[in-house]
Amino acid sequence: MDSAELAERLAGAYRRHAGSSVRIGDLQRLSAGASAETWRFERVAGAGDEPAREPMIVQIFTGEKQFTAALDKRTQGLVQRAAHDAGIPTPRVDLVFDAEDGLGEGFVSAFVAGETLGQRITRAPELAAARELLTGQCARVLAEIHGMDTATLPPLPAEPPAEMLDRLRRAHDSFGVRLPVFELAFAWLQDRLPAVPGRHLVHGDFRNGNFIVGEQGLVAVLDWEAAHLGDPLEDLGWMCLNAWRFGRIERPVGGFGARDDLIGAYEAATDTPVDTRRVRFWEVFGTLRWGIICQWFGNQFITGEVPVIERAAIGRRVSETEIDLLDLIEGVE
Amino acid sequence: MPVNPPDRLQLLDAVLGTLESDPQAASGVAAYEARIAISLLRILRRELEAGDALLAGERARLTTLVGQDGDASALNARLCELIRRRQIDIADERLLSHLRTTVLAKLAIDNPRYSAYRRATERAGAAGG
Structure with missing residues (x-):
């Protein structure tokens, strides 16, 4: 779809869904993520010399296969909308496309200014004050996400930990590369499968790199495509992966905070003690999952499915x- | 008869020297991919230097650990089976020590700048010194 056609269909979708007449200005394709095409445009509403202009983002599914049960773009948009309506800081969702829009699966959300690059969030001098605030803010936002009324959400995957682990096992086995450290991690996790208390909304990919940061700290949470129902502590473990510390290994929370501060703030926000062994389970699970995603990317190069150097x-x-798995399992801090 | 010099490491150095000499030569996606290409050549260079020693060390440790002889990948597959079937204790010190030594040797090739690699090698250096 070229940009003129996209602009016309977007204007049509606004008429159909919102009953509003808007013009689509300054439509530009941004550097795309793996599974979606992302465009930016200005929503221009009202007539006269000074119409209201608001920068917007449109994400459209492009058909690339995703690793493990990622949500379709429509469901992702509905989750983000429900989160925004519940008061969680995430960009407002204007439109979630349906078949009549002729735009495939996708949604339109408000553009929010700020920093998303983990490398800069962990180091930029102008974000020093933000880094002091971020850990507590992340804990409180996670508590709000986990406390959302699940009746406001579209149907979401709700696998118990044993099934999640089985799915990783099958993915790993499919590559035909045997790694003793991964076997060790599978066995370690199998011995510690947690009982999950109820079904809470889990963001699934809450980490440095997937939120927008300003000088006041956390501005907006992005990337809801791994949302599911399950153990809220999964988000706390995932947040601490070394892969999202951007070299600041001594600061487990996103390369800017301490684990105890995250857990303390989360306990204060939820008024419930946190089982730190379960957080550790999810940090190991998440690290294994990320390792298998890396294998999967590499395998896409090897099979020729995605023949780009980045995958190699x-x-x-x-x-x-x-090494991250061994450090976690052996308790090296 | 061996190939004539420059040898393979010297050839790689010549390629790297050319690619790294003009970082402004490419822009956008091309620059991004060129940076990845350089880092992959660096991996290859480190692997040419250290890969054989890695395999030999891994194979020697595996032979003791699984009590069989064979090449490193066959012994590795055997170790995976032992762990999966719980025929080796996953808290076994010899097992963990072998895995750590092997993974650090792989990282010395793949990414010696990785934070966890640096932490492990700095601590080992401090303990040894």
Whole structure:
């Protein structure tokens, strides 16, 4: 779809869903993520010399296969909308496309300014004050996400931990590369499968790199495509992966915070004690999952499915997750 | 008869020197991919230097650990089976020590700048010194 056609269909979707007449200005394609095409445009509403202009983002599914049960773009948009309506800081969703829009699966959300690059969030001098605030803010936002009324959500995957682990096992086995460290992690996790208390909304990919940060700290949570129902502590474990610390290994929370501060703030926000062994379970699970995603990317290069150099390079990042797994399992801090 | 010099490491150095000499030569996606290409050549260079020693060390440790002889990948597959079937204790010190040594040797090739690699090698250096 070229940009003129996209603009016309977007204007049509606004008429159909919102009953509003808007013009689509300054439509530009941004550097795309793996599974979606992302465009930016200005929503221009009202007539006269000074119409209201608001920068917007549109994400459209492009058909690339995703690793493990990622949500379709429509469901992702509905989850983000429900989260925004519940008061969680995430960009407002204007439109979630349906078949009549002729735009495929996708949604339109408000553009929010700020920093998303983990490398800068962990180091930029102008974000020093933000880094002091971020850990507590992340804990409180996670508590709000986990406390959302699940009746406001579209149907979401709700696998128990044993099934999640089985799914990782099958993915790993499908690559035909045997890694003793991954076997060790599978066995370690199998011995510690947690009982999950109820079914809470889990963001699924809450980490440095997937939120927008300003000088006041956390501005907006992005990337709801791994949302599911399950153990809220999964988000706390995932947040601490070494892969999202951007070299600041001594600061487990996103490369800017301490684990105890995250857990303390989360306990204060939920008024419930946190079982830190379960957080550790999910940190190991998440590291294994990230390692298997790296294998999967590398395998896409090897099979020729996605013949780009970046995929080849990611294959060689598997060893990073192996040392992280050993450090976690052996309790090296 | 061996190939004539420059040897393979020297050839790689020549390629790297050319690619790294003009970082402004490419822009956008091309620059991004060129940076990845350089980092992959660096991996290859480190692997050419250290890969054989890694395999030999891994194979020697595996032979003791699983009590069989064979090449490193066959022994690795055997170790995976032992762990999966719980025929080796996953808290076994010899097992963990072998895995750590092997993974650090792989990272010395794949990414010696990785934070966890640096932490492990700095601590080992401090303990040894």
